[in-house]
Structure formats: C-alpha cells, structure tokens
Amino acid sequence: MFRIGEFSKLTQVSIRMLRYYDEQGLLKPSKTDPITGYRSYTAEQIPVLQRIIFLRDLDFQVSEIALALAHWQDRPITDLLEHKRLELLDEMAKIQERVDKIDIAVKDVQSRKLDVHCNVILKSVPELSVLSLRRRIPDHFCEGNLWLELNRFVTEEHVALDSGVNNLALFYDEKEADTEVDVEVCCLVKKAGIGRGDFVYRLIAAEERMACVMVYGPYQNIGTAYHTFAKWLEEHRYYEMRDPVRQICHLGPFNEEDPKRYLTEIQVPLQRRD
Structure with a gap:
C-alpha cells in the first residue's frame, strides 16, 4: 500500500488532483486513517487512475467519467468515445460559426459598413389578432425552430392568415436574458380559432407610441440597428423603452433569395419618463 505522496510520484499525478478525484468520488483511497486522515492507495488502483486521466484528456x-467508470466492463468504450467525438464536432462547428461572424465583422469594419445610419421613426400600431407560440429557447438562433412549429400548426389546422406580411416575433425581458431567451412568434390571422397546447389565439394590444427602425440586408445588420436605436434613445431621454420588443420580417428567406435584399422592421414600445 502506498501513501498519497508515494502514489503521486508513482503515477505522475499531483496530490492535489488525487484529492480532487477523491472528493468527486472518482477514485477513493483504498484506506484512510481515521485519526490522521492520511490516504493510502494500492497498485490495483493504478489502472482506474489511468482510465480517469485518459477520459479527462479527451475532455x-x-x-461523464463517473458514468464511464461505472459501466466500463459492460459498455464498449468505443460507444463512449464516439458520443464524445460527436459532441466535440458539434462544438467545433459552433466555434467555426463564431469565427466566421468575426471575419464578417472585421470586413464590415474595414469597409465602414457598421457605420450605416438607420432612421428611427415614431408611429402608432393597431391591435393585432394573432396565433402565437411562446417559449424560452437557448438563444436567438433557435427562433427558426419556433417558426417551423408554428407554420406546421397553421398548415395542419388550415388557419386563415391575414393578407400581406403576417409574421411577428416578440422578445421579452431582453435586458435580463443572456440565455433562455423568452420569445413569442406570431402569425396574424383573419379570425380567432381554437388553440391547442402552446398554440394560442390572442389579441396583441395597440401601441400609441412605437419607435421603428427598418433594417436592410442580412440579419447580421440587426445588431447595428439596435445600436442606432440606443443612440437615439440617449438623445431623446424623455422616452424609455418597454417590453416586448417586436420584430417583423418583410423580406426574408421565405420570399427573397438574396440576403442583401432582406428587410426587417424592429419595433420598440416607448413610454414617457415621469
């Protein structure tokens, strides 16, 4: 039997990490002195420690390590490795997507596209009758999944949609939410029907004072529009924004092939400061 210091030298794993593995229940000492608290290990525990290090180095x-150790004999390690491989590939794809966005941003800065001015106008918006689906989603990129669900329901239930542009997304508590974004996607309807589950027919109240910004081009430009609105709000301090912010896609993937020709309207409800 080896004291923890000897076991550390023998396995080239620090005492700190051995204590950590003990605390996490991955590798308990073979014996712990009840008086001194000294930990002791056996040579038979070295293969277990090697498995822990092997899995740790694979991220x-x-x-996950605890689960793998518990089923090491009855579950092929290749299954675990393949599962982790798919996770890492998915993570790599997300990282590459962020890198691509950075590359686009750098090009936009160099060509001064981020300085494009967006006009803010005030207008009133009437009451709207809609079919809606509201959920919390991991991030804004998952909004498309809500639209797929809503459109499927519209098709299956033969919902009579209003003419013209009838898509509307509402974003709640944007200032507080970094993840788990509260989003409601809506279709304007000719008349209310019978909802089902998360699909609800409802009225969206009219707004007497709505700040509107038209965003031209791909969706990446929307961030610039919000920046413009923030500057406008600083200059008009007698107004403050309210939830929810609305977003309408007048021209998008459903009716325009060229992203450069997309047209998105951002609507922000306002109220006068006291």
Missing part, C-alpha cells in the same frame, strides 16, 4: 466531464 470528458466529471459526471
């Missing part, structure tokens, strides 16, 4: 989390 397995503690919970």
